[in-house]
Amino acid sequence: MSATDPLARGATPMSSPALDELYHCNSKHTAARLAFVGARQRRRRERTIAALYDAAKNRFKSYASAPQIALPRTRVTLATTLDAALDRRRSRRDLGTPAPSADELGTLLARAYGTCGERAGVLARPVPSGGGLYPLEIYVLQFPEGGLDEGVYHYHPGDHALERLRSSCDRARAADASMYPEIVARASLVLVVVADMPRTRVKYGERAYRLALLEAGHVSQNLYLVCAALGLGIVALDGFYDDRIHAVLDLDGVNEIALVVFAVGRA
Ligand SMILES: Cc1cc2nc3c(=O)[nH]c(=O)nc-3n(C[C@H](O)[C@H](O)[C@H](O)COP(=O)(O)O)c2cc1C
Structure with missing residues (x-):
């Protein structure tokens, strides 16, 4: 650095905007942007959106x-008040046994992101979703000696069933995909919330990412509250190596992206 170098004289280097700033600005709704859309274009867009919604509803x-x-099918009754569940909710890293039973896991998945009756011919869900498109998927990594046979599973909310993608689930590989191998070592199972981005991007464009993250937040809170009511322990783990998790789940990591991971065990 020479004496004439502006940095040597204490000038602040010109930094480019952070990616999150760029993203946030590019995905803003603005009245000006809408003003450029003509009435005919808007009607066409509304028809497309209605058709998309029709195609997406009740599809999994x-x-x-x-x-x-x-x-x-019979859920464990959550015999606790919402008040109590909110008070009791905690991130638990000291996960113990016995592992959640199939009844408990079924209840957890159903109440977090399953279906709950029907409204006007559409299966209702326990979380709100932008445009009713429900872009999230939940995967279960069930380690040996759990309430279910060991394996890697995908939750099908419509059938309230698990699809067994692999019959083994290597704990060491899951731990290696986490920045918290010591937590995964004690967990009975791991949940991964994944977003299928094209499903929501087709309507919301750039803004879809915001909506997927918000929806994952709704699911996350349901998971925490239901765990509190069931006496299960859970911790959200943002500390995961994205592409290692994608490899475990055989996802491309571009269209289908892991948003958040949860370790679950007995509280
Ligand atoms: C989106 C999200 C990601 C998180 N990631 C981690 C994590 O990687 N590691 C961890 O130990 N805790 C993680 N947590 C848990 C927080 O540390 C915890 O919620 C916070 O300390 C408050 O504690 P409480 O949940 O017990 O009230 C995460 C929480 C959220 C909501």
Whole structure:
């Protein structure tokens, strides 16, 4: 650095905007942007959106060739008040045994992101979703000696069933995909919330990413509250190596992206 170098004289280097700033600005709704859309274009867009919604409702991602394991239809009654569950909710890293039973896991998945009755012919869900498109998927990594047979599973909310993608689930590989191997070592199972981005991007464009993250937040809070009510321990883990998790789940990591990981065990 020479004496004439502006940095040597204490000038602040010109930094480019952070990616999150660029993203946030590029994905803003603005009245000016809408003003450029003509009435005819807007009507066409509304028709497309209605058709998309029609095509998406009551449809669920399915691994057609994977064996399907039905989860118990009878849910464990959450005999706690919302007040108590909110008070009791904590991130638990000291996870213990016994592992969640199939009944408990079924209840957890159903109440977090399953279906809950029907409204006007559309299966209702326990979380709100931008445009009702429900772009999230939940995967379960069930380690040996759990409430289910060991394996890697995909949750099918419509059938309330797990699709068994692999019959083994290597704990060492899952731990290696986490920045918290000591937490994964004690977990009975791991949940991964994944977003299928094209499903929501087709309507929301750049803004879709915001909506997917918000929806993952809704699911996350449901998971925490239901765990609190069931006496299960859970911790959200943002500390995961994205592409290692994508490899475990055999996802491309571009269209289908892991948003958040949870370690679950007995509280
Ligand atoms: C999106 C999200 C990501 C998180 N990631 C981690 C993580 O990687 N490691 C961890 O130990 N805790 C993680 N947590 C848990 C927070 O540390 C915890 O919620 C916070 O300390 C408050 O504690 P409480 O949940 O017990 O009230 C995460 C929480 C959220 C909501």
